[in-house]
Amino acid sequence: MPDAEFFDESGRPRGFGGVRTGWNTAEQALRESEERFRLLVQSVVDYAIFMLDxxxxxxxxxxxxxxxxxxAAEEAIGRHFSVFYPPEDVASGKPGRELETAVVEGRLEDEGWRVRKDGTRFWANVVITALFDESGRLRGFGKVTRDMTERRTAERALDERGRLLSHLVHAQELERRRIAWNVHDDTIQSMVAVGMRLQLMADRLPGEHAAAMRRLNDAVDASITRLRGLTFRLHPPGIDRGGLVEGLSGYLDQVSGEAGLTYELQHDLVREPSPEAAIMIFRICQEALVNVGKHARAKAVTVSLTSADHGVLVRVADDGVGIDRPLDALSPSEHFGLIDMRERAETAGGWWRIHGRPGAGTTVEFWVPALAYGEEGIPL
Known part of the structure; x- marks a missing residue:
């Protein structure tokens, strides 16, 4: 369209106006397309989609x-994306390696644990795409994350390894029960009989020999007490009959009295976990509480159970001396207990961690899957 000349009221020319309809229409269409795409990305709720510099x-x-x-956006923008990775991945340099791989190969896809703002973990599928401008200069990265926890948990529940784990847990518990019964019905009873004979001999012997016999009897009594504690740890009453919460409550009653602790048991479970999951949770809590009694010098301990991500999130927190040295510097007895807890959680398909500061107590935190099933084996 040609330019049009404009005149004022007296007829003098005031300037020219031109209309370039095709160019304006294309520019407007491009802006509208970009806006629709931006709104689409911003509105998607099933995928975390964001850019990195x-x-x-x-x-x-x-x-x-x-x-x-x-x-929220104002909390996230400007942070380094490594905040979403577990501490062990950050320490190993995994976030940086993933960006380097994306630059070299153009994109990277990974599955693994990621961390939410509240510290809980979820199983994520992550795709990172390197973004280059027309001159080949790196301008940043596009990152898409999907929460795959539910799918992964369901797959594990239907997996043969899950069935093998169930058999393993039950076999271990049967063996613990057998050992506990043998110790109680055989070893302890025999030692009780020995103690009674020592007491009879002490009553019949002269003073100096009687004192030696009583000391031996005291040693036998102390051994019997320790063995009874062992049988209780091997197969504590309650979990078979009343479920996880009742079993933990009974155990806490026992160990808190022995260790001089006060305790609080908090639970917010949507449903009772499967028997094998309940046993796994109980055993990890048991080991954590043993460590509190032996090493923490704590006055109080809190155990919390919460349904999360088709599993159970557990925290065992004490107010003791905290962690005053690296985990690899712990004594063998302490380190063995930590390894046992972590391996139990990871064997069940979950995760485990410990954190604390000197003088500020220690928290053991773990999550294990605990799906309930309907009659046809469909996760509820």
Whole structure:
């Protein structure tokens, strides 16, 4: 269209106006297309979709990212994306390696544990795409994360390894029960009989010999007490009859009295976990409480059970001396207990960690899957 000349009221020319309809229409269409795409990305809630700058700092944030990771946009933008990785992955340099791989190969796909704002973990599928401009310069990364915890838990529940784990847990518990019964019905009873004979001999012997016999009897009594404690730890009453909460409550009653602790048991379970999951949770809690009694010098301990991500999230927190040295510097007895807890949780398909500060207590935290099933084996 040609330019049009404009005149004022007196007829003098005031300027020219031109209309370039085709160019304006294309520009408007492009802007509208970009806006629709932006709104689409921002509105997606099933995927966390966001941008990173070349250094790995978060530059954009969508509704799905807030739902999955728990951070509002103003809390996330500007942070380094390594905040979403577990501490062990950060320590090993995994976030940086993933960006390097994306730069070299163009994209990276990974599955593994990621961390929400509240510290809980979820199983994530992650795709990182390197973004280059027309000159080949790296401008940043596009990152898409999907929460796969539910799918992974369901797959494990239907997996043959899950059935093998169930058999293993039950076999271990049967063996513990057999040992506990043998110790109680055989070893302890025999030692009680020995103690009674020692007491009879002490009553019949002269003073100096009687005192030696009584000391031997005291040693036998102390051994009997320790063996009874062993049988209780091997097969504590309650978990078979009343479930996880009742079993833990009974155990806490026993060990808190022996260790001079006060305790609080908090539970917010949607349903009772499966028997094998309940046993696994109980055993990890048991080991954590043994460590509290032996090493923490605590006055109080809190155990909390919460349904989360089709499993149970557990925290055992004490107010003791805390962790005053690296885990690899712990004594063998302490370190063995930590390894046992972690291996139990990971064998069940979950995760485990310990954290604390000197003088500020210690918290053992873990999660294990605990799906309930309907009559046809469908996860509820």
């Amino acid at each position: 070349p250094a790995g700092r978060i530059a954009s944030w969508n509704a799905g990212a807030q739902r999955i990771k728990g951070y």
